[in-house]
Amino acid sequence: xxSTPLTLxxxxxxxxxxxxxxxxxxxxxxxxxxxxxxxxxGAPANGGTTVDGGGxxxxxxxxxxxxxxxxxxxxxxxxxxxxxxTTQGRIEHERxxxxxxxxxxxxxxxxxxxxxxxxxxxxxxxxIDVDLGLGLRGIDVVRESAEALGGAIDVEIVAFPQDGxxxxxxxxxxxxxxxxxxxxxxxxxxPAGIDRDPVRQLDGLFEIAVNRGVGIDIHLHDGNDxxxxxxxxxxxxxxxxxxxxxxxxxxxxxxxxxxDGRRNDLLDRIREAGISWTTVxxxxxxxxxxxxxxxxxxxxxxxxxxxxxxxxxxxxDILRVALAFARIHGVRRDEDLEGVVRLAxxxxxxxxxxxxxxxxxxxxADIVLLDAENPQDALLRTPRREVVVAxxxxxxxxxxxxx
Numbered sequence: 001x002x003s004t005p006l007t008l009x010x011x012x013x014x015x016x017x018x019x020x021x022x023x024x025x026x027x028x029x030x031x032x033x034x035x036x037x038x039x040x041x042g043a044p045a046n047g048g049t050t051v052d053g054g055g056x057x058x059x060x061x062x063x064x065x066x067x068x069x070x071x072x073x074x075x076x077x078x079x080x081x082x083x084x085x086t087t088q089g090r091i092e093h094e095r096x097x098x099x100x101x102x103x104x105x106x107x108x109x110x111x112x113x114x115x116x117x118x119x120x121x122x123x124x125x126x127x128i129d130v131d132l133g134l135g136l137r138g139i140d141v142v143r144e145s146a147e148a149l150g151g152a153i154d155v156e157i158v159a160f161p162q163d164g165x166x167x168x169x170x171x172x173x174x175x176x177x178x179x180x181x182x183x184x185x186x187x188x189x190x191p192a193g194i195d196r197d198p199v200r201q202l203d204g205l206f207e208i209a210v211n212r213g214v215g216i217d218i219h220l221h222d223g224n225d226x227x228x229x230x231x232x233x234x235x236x237x238x239x240x241x242x243x244x245x246x247x248x249x250x251x252x253x254x255x256x257x258x259x260d261g262r263r264n265d266l267l268d269r270i271r272e273a274g275i276s277w278t279t280v281x282x283x284x285x286x287x288x289x290x291x292x293x294x295x296x297x298x299x300x301x302x303x304x305x306x307x308x309x310x311x312x313x314x315x316x317d318i319l320r321v322a323l324a325f326a327r328i329h330g331v332r333r334d335e336d337l338e339g340v341v342r343l344a345x346x347x348x349x350x351x352x353x354x355x356x357x358x359x360x361x362x363x364x365a366d367i368v369l370l371d372a373e374n375p376q377d378a379l380l381r382t383p384r385r386e387v388v389v390a391x392x393x394x395x396x397x398x399x400x401x402x403x
Contacts, residue, residue: 005048006392008367010034011058013359014338015374018055023365024048026392030361051394053369056386057378059341060358061122061366062318063348066250066278066302069126069145069155070104070138074307075111081312087194087221091163094309095133103309104129104138109145112306113153115316117395117403120385122153122366123352125278125302127160127187127217127250130174139178149403152390156352158217160187165204166195172204179212184353185248188218191230198230206237215246217278220254227254228266235273244274245350250302252277256285263288271295276350280304281325289329293339300348301325318344319382326379337376365392 006023013019018034030037071094073079079101083093094103102108116124128138139157146155159178161171165188175186188205191198209216220230231254238247255263255277267288270277276298279287292299301321306314322344331337349357356363369387372378388396395403 006365006389006394007037007048007050008053008058008369008387008389009037009050010055011053011369012055013058015057019058021058021359021365021367023367023389023392026365028359028361028363028365028367031359051387051397053387056369057372057374058359059120059368059370059375059378060345060363061368061388061390062120062344063300063352063357064116064121064124064126064302064316064318065300065348065351066280066304067116067124067126068128068160068305068308069109069112069116069124070128070142071098071308071310072108072112072306073101073103073309074108074115076101076108079309079312083309087190090310095163097309101309104134104141106141106145106148109141110148112316113145113149113155114401114403115306117149117152117388117390118385118399118401119315119317119319120368120370120388120396121316121318122388122390123156123354123357124153125156125158125185125217125300125351127158127219128183129162130159130171130178131161131163132168132170132174135174136178136181139181139183150393152393152395152403154352156185157183158185158187159183160219161189164189164194165191165201166197172208175205176208176212179208179214183214185215185217186212188216190220190222191218191233192226193222198233202230202233202237206241206243209243209246210241215248216243217248217250219250220252223253224257225254227252228258228262231255231266232269235269235275238273238275245276247273248276248278248351250278251280251282252287253284255287264291267291267295267297270297276300278302278351279325281321281328283328286329298347298350299343300351301344317382319379323379323382334376337379338374341375341379365389
């Protein structure tokens with residue numbers, strides 16, 4: 001994305017003292033005390049523009065680490081929830097109804113990405129369905145939708161086998177083709193619960209990851225000992241393939257089901273393997289967040305599906321997901337409340353292949369301004385995103401989208 005020089009004047013990064021943030025060529029060029037931005041850095045005297053932040057709180061753009069932007073019917077007439085409320089029932093219902101709704105389609109996908117921007121999300125990792133009926137069409141749809149927004153939102157793509165891998169001959173080859181075509185990760189789905197063959201599914205995914213130089217992001221809903229067994233298999237393969245930092249488990253409900261001793265042993269193994277985790281803060285139990293933080297296990301927050309054939313819920317607001325995470329985990333102390341906000345912003349940089357994502361020079365200029373006293377206040381009130389800057393361009397002003 002190209003952009004003219006921009007100064008966000010009189011903002012409070014992370015609730016600190018008032019500052020001016022100068023943006024040049026889509027990146028943060030400087031952060032200095034309010035009123036001291038130098039014209040030589042690209043401030044308005046050199047042809048740029050100024051936005052008066054009015055002393056608002058400034059945060060990095062939100063990062064949605066687990067989305068399904070291809071599945072939504074956002075922008076279409078209301079679609080009643082239907083089908084059988086099981087994983088297999090939801091898969092079958094989606095398969096029977098998605099063509100009628102034009103899913104995946106550029107209009108709905110673009111509408112979802114615009115909602116992300118409206119809520120301050122400037123980067124996402126999205127799982128895109130790859131199956132025998134769609135081939136790789138969903139990936140093309142998502143790329144076209146992101147391009148339509150001029151690069152305002154970065155979308156990292158996971159090729160996702162929603163209908164299973166081994167039980168659908170040909171899906172593994174599609175995942176390999178998606179990786180060859182530029183997907184950054186290949187996905188998996190309940191190797192035991194869906195495919196009933198965890199060894200073959202995982203062996204196939206890890207072979208693609210090693211051969212294509214991509215990561216792995218596996219949906220794992222299976223709980224208790226069955227889920228723990230699969231986590232152990234994933235950890236073993238991650239270590240053997242030297243893929244530390246390239247493998248993620250999404251959901252991973254089993255971590256919340258296990259007794260303390262078993263859970264701690266598993267967390268040690270996860271840390272050893274360098275596996276990251278993403279959660280959508282569901283009401284089903286809590287993750288052992290304290291133990292994960294102690295071990296340095298990378299954790300990200302996501303919205304999951306948004307108003308799709310799986311569920312009518314969701315509005316694309318990752319800050320509301322962060323609030324749900326805080327409540328589920330009983331977070332009250334200021335340092336922990338801020339820590340949750342960092343899960344949704346700067347701490348999620350690795351999930352979208354960024355070394356840094358923060359209000360610092362050199363970072364991509366993804367900045368959100370809110371009427372809030374500090375990050376804690378912003379988390380608990382989830383106020384409107386007054387201004388959103390994405391890649392150096394103002395895409396939301398006064399709470400209204402400009403793209």
